[in-house]
Amino acid sequence: MLTTILRRIPQVASIQRVAVSVAGYSRKNYNRSVDNNKNCKYTKPNSVDNYMTNSVNSSLSSGRNDGPILYHDEALSAAQHDMVLTDINHKKLADIGNHHGMPNLSEGGFSASPFPVDGIIYGKNNRLMICLNCQHAEKPTAPIVNVWFLVDTGSNCTFLCEDTVYEMYGPKCNAISYFVAIQDSKSKILCDISHSHFADVNVLGMEAMLKLKVSIESMNAEREYFRLARISTTK
Incomplete structure (x- = not known):
């Protein structure tokens, strides 16, 4: 029936x-x-x-x-992700980096304690921006680069714009996805190429945050500040 x-x-x-x-x-x-x-x-x-x-x-x-x-329980592919981030572009990333003394795509370095890391709440749209060290995860001798990310808990995937990929891998490497060590030299985070309405933005998504075991803490509107910190293992 x-x-x-x-x-x-x-x-x-x-x-x-x-x-x-x-x-x-x-x-x-x-x-x-x-x-x-x-x-x-x-x-x-x-x-x-x-x-x-x-x-x-x-x-x-x-x-x-x-x-x-x-x-309802199927994960979105990277191609299905889209975010209207037209207020952030290459120039804005450069301006943010220069203003805070950590130029975007400049030479970086890993530390013994990768987290916590302080970020900023940027602009009228209150974007969570943070500078993290990145390196080719499968090539320990590759350069370490300072990369400004927009932290987006609404995105499952993590994305790198073409300028960032070229800086780390060179302009002749044209893959769709990359394994990247982000802030922690032992990490191995799958990153896809930024596209559509966020082609100029590096996006740190939920899957990467869970693998890095970090959460957003200490958000302060007056100081325009937040922090990414390791999740405590104790209750």
């Missing part, structure tokens, strides 16, 4: 078919590539992003089954 009712509701039936088709689309057409051999070809994921958004909207409105729908 239930099957008969569902078949009589085109949109519900379409959603069922689309939910099945998304698994095939995700596996077949978008696999996250990791820069192990530096032979990966970088392709901006905007087309995937637009396909996902447009397909969902058109499928729900027309009852067709030509687009994907995510299950």
Whole structure:
């Protein structure tokens, strides 16, 4: 009886078919590539992003089954992430770094105690900005670079803009994803290329924060200050 009712509701039936088709689309057409051999070809994921958004909207409105729908417990891929961060760009990162005595993409260095690290609450949009040391995670002799990140707990993935990648890996390395040691020399954080409305921004996401075992503390609006600190293991 239930099957008969569902078949009589085109949109519900379409959603069922689309939910099945998304698994095939995700596996077949978008696999996250990791820069192990530096032979990966970088392709901006905007087309995937637009396909996902447009397909969902058109499928729900027309009852067709030509687009994907995510299950409620399925993690968003890096290509599906989008953040409107147009108030932060290359110039702003340079200005922030110079103003606080830690120029963006300048030479950095790891310390014995990687955290806590102090950050700033920047601009009218109250962006959480912090400077962290970054290095090619699989090449200990690679340069260590000061990178200004926007901390975003709404993003699961961590992203690096092209300028940052070029500084650490060189302009000839055009992979989609990279393993990066962030602030802690022993860490190995998967980072993707920034794209869409945040192409100029380095974003520190939740997955990286959980792996680094850090949380946001001591937020102070008057001092325009916050801190990333290691999570205590004691209750």
